[in-house]
Amino acid sequence: MEFDEVVRRRRMVRDYDPDRPVPAALVDKIVRHGLRAPSAGFSQGWSFLVLTSPADRDLYWAVTADGSNSWLTRMRKAPLLIVALSNRSAYEKRYAEPDKHWTAPLEERWPVAYWDIDAGFAALLMHLSAVDEGLGSCFFGVPVPAVDRFREAFGVPPEFTPVGTLSVGYRAPAERSPSRKRGQRPLDDVVHHGRWASAR
């Protein structure tokens, strides 16, 4: 698909055809695209946890979801979950290497957590790749109270933080998210030319 078309079609899809799994070759292609995301110092501190079997997906929802609601009923139909995780220690190690040799803690250099941003980049590339392959996908977070349960259930080491999960599958006919009714913020409200206050 043309890149512009992927950008135009991209939206969060929250309902899936539960009887149509994502072919293994597409799972592979999607995660390989995630590996092509940019990262600070090419640290590539991300990891992806891929869940395809019903038992693994049930476990994911059991440890992360709270109660039952219509969002969950629809999201549980997704035949593929990919959890994108960040690893701050990979960036500390990378930036201590001779070509960087940073000695101060990373937050004295960086106003934001690039280990999380970069794992987010990987997730967005996988989300766009799903669109490109005619699939629907949704990016959502693991709630703080569930993070330890999630780590324990899947054997995730403590230095990895779940930045977000992509549900992926073939779309069911879906209503649009109520959040979309808010409308897109107008260009002139978001974009500032030259100075903050300037009109275009």
Add this chain to the structure above:
Amino acid sequence: MEFDEVVRRRRMVRDYDPDRPVPAALVDKIVRHGLRAPSAGFSQGWSFLVLTSPADRDLYWAVTADGSNSWLTRMRKAPLLIVALSNRSAYEKRYAEPDKHWTAPLEERWPVAYWDIDAGFAALLMHLSAVDEGLGSCFFGVPVPAVDRFREAFGVPPEFTPVGTLSVGYRAPAERSPSRKRGQRPLDDVVHHGRWASAR
């Protein structure tokens, strides 16, 4: 360009043709693609500061760069800079609305800063759009000690944090980043199927 081709060609470009500005229609298309990034609750808390005039770009480098080096000499040639900024307060406001009605602070819900992640999403979409248009671009941070100077120089309100800057322009023949020599992490090292420890 096909989406796959954009993903394959994407890399950080750090040297530009200083005599070839980015046409205004392309600047507009790139920032409009940024507006199409996903955001938690459709909060769209990002803002973009677009710098095209030589005076504005000089000011950016004067307040953010430290000393002189070959990286800076090449990067200064970029005819377009887009600073992507995040705004945590937009998320606090959004999640206090009736359909969400969260009362706890966001960090008790979210293990990562989605206001930063989402501004990063917008930056990645603009970076990919530049590739799609035959341009080169590089994403890099504003160092912590420069953030206040940067805000003051461009009249940026304190609630906005620069998540990163995209330099954009037509590519000069460039050497590849030395970080690339590290090679891409192997798939099996990044991707975990079903459980963390599982081999594929």
